[in-house]
Amino acid sequence: MTTLAFRLVDGLLRGAPAAGGWGAGLAVVVLGGMAYGAVMGASAGLGGDRPLQVLFSAVKVPLLLLVTTALALPSFFVMNSLLGLRADFPEAARAVAAAQAAVAVVLAALAPYTALWYATSADYHEAILFNVAMFAAASAAAQWVLRRRYAALVARDPRHRAMLRAWLGVYAFVGVQMGWVLRPFVGRPDRPVTFFRDDAWGNAYVVVLDLAWQALTRWPGWSFP
Template sequence: MPANSPGLLIIERILRDRGSIWQQIVEERDLNRLTVQMLASSAIALAIYGAVLGFFNGPLMALTSAIKLPLLFLVTLAICLPTLYLFNLVFGARLSVKQAVSLVMVAITVTAMLAVAFAPIALFFLITADDYGFFKLLNVAILALSAIVGLRFLTGGMQVLHAHGLLTPAKTEPEPALVAAPSPAVEEKEPAVVGAPAANGDGAAAPAAVPATTPPPPVLVARPGPDGRVWDPAVGRYVLARRPVGVATERPASMTLLYIWILLFGFVGTQLAWTLRPFFGNPDSPFALFREIEGNFYAEIIRTIANL
C-alpha cells in the first residue's frame, strides 16, 4: 500500500507492510504526516469503542466514554513518552523525539484498531447479556488483549531500529575509506620450472612440475562510517549497514529498559483509567462524569470476579 494512503487506512499499511513503516521511521522520512494519520485513526477507533462501553448506562455515558477513552491513551502516552526517550539517551541510543513518538503511536494505533474490531462482539453481549460485572470483565479482557498485540509491534519496531544500529552508541571511526583486506597466506615453495624433469627413485623422469598458484588479488572492503553507513557501489551512495542474518548480537540496554517501560506504561494507564472512570457506568447508579478516587483498578477487578 502506498505511503500516502488516507489516514483511516494506515492500519492496513501497518499490518500488511510493516517493513515500510519501520524503514520510514529509521530514515526519519515524513514522520509528521505518518504520526498525524495514526493519531486520527486511533482517536476515531477508540471513540467508537468508548461509545459501545458507555451504552450500557445510556446515551450520555456513551458520549462521555467516547471522549474519555481516546483521552486515556493520549494522556498516558504524554506521561510515559519522556521516560522512554530519556532512557534511550542515557544508554547512547540515537532515537529522535519524532522516531520515539512514531514508534509508540504504531502500538497505540494497532491497539485501537483491534479494540474497535471487537466492538461488534461487545455490542452483542451488551444486548443479549444484561450483566454489568460480566460486561465489564469482557471489555477489560478485550482491551488487555489488544494492548498486548500493540506492544508486540512496539518491541518489533525497536528490534528493527536495533538492527540498524540506532539503539547503540555512535562509534567514532575515521572517514569511510576503502582498505585492502589481507590476502591469505601462501606457503612459500621454491619456484618450479615447467618441463624440468626430475628423477624418481628408479631413475625414470617424473612428471613436469606445475607452476605455483598466483595468490588472489586483495579484496576492497568498505569501512563503516561514524553513523553506521557503508558505501554501496551498486547505488553509488552510503547506505545503512545491516547485521548479517543469524549472527548473535548482545541485546542493548535500551531493549531491556523497553520492557521495563512497557510495565510502567501499563501501570500508569490502568491507574489513569481508574481516575477517569466511569467508562461503563453501572445502570443502578446515576450518571456521573467522574467518580470519587478510592481503591484501585486491580482490587476492583478482583472484587468483580469474586462477585460473578
C-alpha cells in the same frame, strides 16, 4: 479519503515503515478509541440519559491512551538519551505511537463483539470482565506491533530491549491508574450517568492492596492482628 484512511490503517497493521504522520496517527487513536468507547458506554441501553454515557466513554478511551502516553514519554526520552540511544529516539517514539494507534484500531475492530455481548447479557460485572478481556486482547495485539517495530532497533543496539521493557513497565504503571481515575467506562446501570465517579479520586494500587490485605486477614484459619 476513505481509501487513504484504509491504506493508513492497513499499513499500520502490516508494519509498513512509514504509515502516515503524527496527525494521521492521532486521528486513528481518537477515531478508533471513540468508536470502541461509544460501544463500551452503551451497556445499559440508550434510554434516558444513557446516550450521555456513550458520549463520555467515547471521549474517555482516546483520553486514556493519549494522556498515559504523554505522561510516560518524558522519562522515556531522558532514559533513552542516557543510554546513548538519542539518535534512535524519533523511531522509538514512532514505534510507541504506532502501538497506541494499533490499540485503538484493534479495539474498534473488537467493538462489535462488545455490542453483541451487551445484547445478550445485562449483568454489569460480566460486562466489565468482557471489556477487560477486549482491552487485554487489544494490548496484546499492540505489543506485537510495538515489538515488530522495535526489532530493527534492537538489532541495531541491544540496549533498546531494556528500553522497551522500561516503556512497558512505566506505561502499565501509569495506565492502570489512568483507567481507574477515568472510571466509569461502562457505567453502572443503577447509578446516574457522570463523567467522573464521585469517589473516583483514589489509587488503584492502594485499592488492590486493601483488597489483598482484607482477603488475607479474613481468610478462615488465619489470625492476623
